[in-house]
Every structure is written in structure tokens, then in C-alpha cells.
Amino acid sequence: MRILVAAASRHGSTAEIASHIATVLRGTLPSDAVVDVAAAAEVTDVTSYDALVLGSAVYMGRWLEEARSAAERITSNPPRSVWLFSSGPIGDPLKPTEAPAEVSDIVTSVNARDHRVFAGHLDRHRLGLAEKAMVMALRVADGDFRDWSEIDAWADQIASELRQPVAGKPSGT
Template identity: 35%
Template sequence: MTVLVGYSSKYGATEGIAERIAAALQSAGVDAEVHPVRDVHDPSRFDAFVIGASAYMGSWRKDATRFVQHHRDLLAQRPLWLFSSGPLGTEKTDDQGRDMLTQAVPKQFAEFTDSLTPRGTQVFYGAMNIAGLRGRDRLVSKMPAVEKILPDGDFRDWSAIDAWANTIAQDLSPSSRTVS
């Protein structure tokens, strides 16, 4: 059983989350490989999939979306988990009292959940280095309404990431599927 931890990351935050998930799976005895989705041309050799990308303006990154759409028949037949990285800051709720992680679910997840029935979907807090932003992201990040919801820093919650990876390892372990 080999698991693909496939990711799309613009500035590296999601890459770090994917690497951490793969490391946690490996520590739990699950054979896992981590690759950017754009480098995976034949996913049929993988037995299970954990696919993640960052969200920008409410949308999962395009190459992860395309990967899932392109391989939907395969992914629908094998164990699948999806994750997104995005919300920034230490607040658990936004200024209207809504859960930050729920609010940050990328719009693609509704359709993927319906059509692919993943075993789990998860949003993780992300990271951003304002000084390193390029092009349009740089301009958008300076807009007054946006500036306050895009604080600079690394807010990735490694214990939540490890805990989620461990639930995947547990699900994939042969003993968890034993019917008594």
C-alpha cells in the first residue's frame, strides 16, 4: 500500500504541511510519497491519496483542482482525503463569530465531497511572508480590507496536522478494517 501525498503550494506553506503528513504516515508504518501534483502523471500506482492545496480568494489552487478533476474516476475508487491550507492568524473565529476553519473551506470541496466521497476533508491554518508575495498577491495583500485578514506569520498547527495524519494511518492500517 503506497499513499500519494500530493500538493499544490504557491509559497511553500502547503508543501510543508504535505511533507509533515507524509512523515507522520511513514512514522506510523504507512508507505507514503510526497510530490507536487503537477509532477504526478500516472497516479494509478498509488493505493490511496491525500491531496492538498492552498486557497486563494476562496478557491483551491488550480493545479490541484485539475488533478482531482482529471483523475476523478480513479480517486472515486480509492481511499481519498483532501486538505486545504489558508486561514491566517491565531483567532478561532472571525469578527462575526464564525469558525475560521469552516469559513475557509475552498469552494471546490462541496462538489468533490459529493462526487468523490473522500474519507476526510480538513482545513489547516497556513503561513504567509508578506515580504515574499509576488505580483497580484502583493497588491491584494495591501488592500485595507484584506490586510487585516492576512497577518504575516506561520500559523500552521503541527499538532492538528499530525493528529489528522494519524487518523489516516489508522484508517489505512489493516487491523482497523478487521471485522469481528
């Protein structure tokens, strides 16, 4: 079994989530499973993979272009199993509360099994001017708002689904 975990990340936080998901999958799937990690911009042909986990940081309510393009490139021939995640809400309480624009369309186009939104990480020192203005408007303090136990639970759920036999195929093939 081959799985690709890919993400579009502007400042590294979403890439860390993708790497973490890959680590959980490697630790919970059978030892012969191969779990690769890549930047979303590198995702072109996924036909050699049985599953894809694709994520993106969310800025201004949208997935990054690299992730949207990756999803578009695989629309015609997605792997058997696809999961999507978004990273972005920050603060306490988390803001914004809306789902990222266009994600429901992406879920449909790649026939994703699930889409999750995970809280993000904010370090103003790493932001550009427009990003700083947006954060100021939201009135959010710096911090790492990612819930690693929630991410672990989702990765475990993915692993559990991947261990299930494929319809029409005997177990172990």
C-alpha cells in the first residue's frame, strides 16, 4: 500500500501537520505500507498511490493556490481514497469559523472521504504586511493553536479505513 501526504504551507505550520499525519500513518499501518510526504506543488501523477491526504493552509478564507492546483490535477484520476484537511483558524475562540471557500467543491471533485479543519499556528514575525493586517483585524494573539491529539485521532481514523479490505478484493491483496 502506498500513501501520499501532501500539503501547501506558507510558513511551515501546515507542512508540520502533514508530516505528523505521515508519521502516525507509518506507525499504525502494516510495515509494508509506504507513506511519502510532498509539497502540494509537487503533486502531479498520483496513479501509483492507493491513497492521498491533501491539505492546505487557509488564507483569506481560501486554500493556497498550490493545493487547489494539486486537487485540480488529480480530479480526472484520483487515488481510490482521498482525505483533505485545512489548517488556519487561530485564537481562542478560533477565528474564522467559516469553512474555507471552494473546499466543498474540491471534496466532490476528488471524491474525498473526509475533510477536516485544524487550528493553525500564528507567529506574527513570520507574516507579511497583508497577513499582519488580517490578524490585527481578527484581534488574535500569537500562539500554536494546533490540537495534536485531534490530528492524531484523525490520522488513526484514516489508518483504520485504509486497513479495511477493498470492496471486491479479498483481504491481503
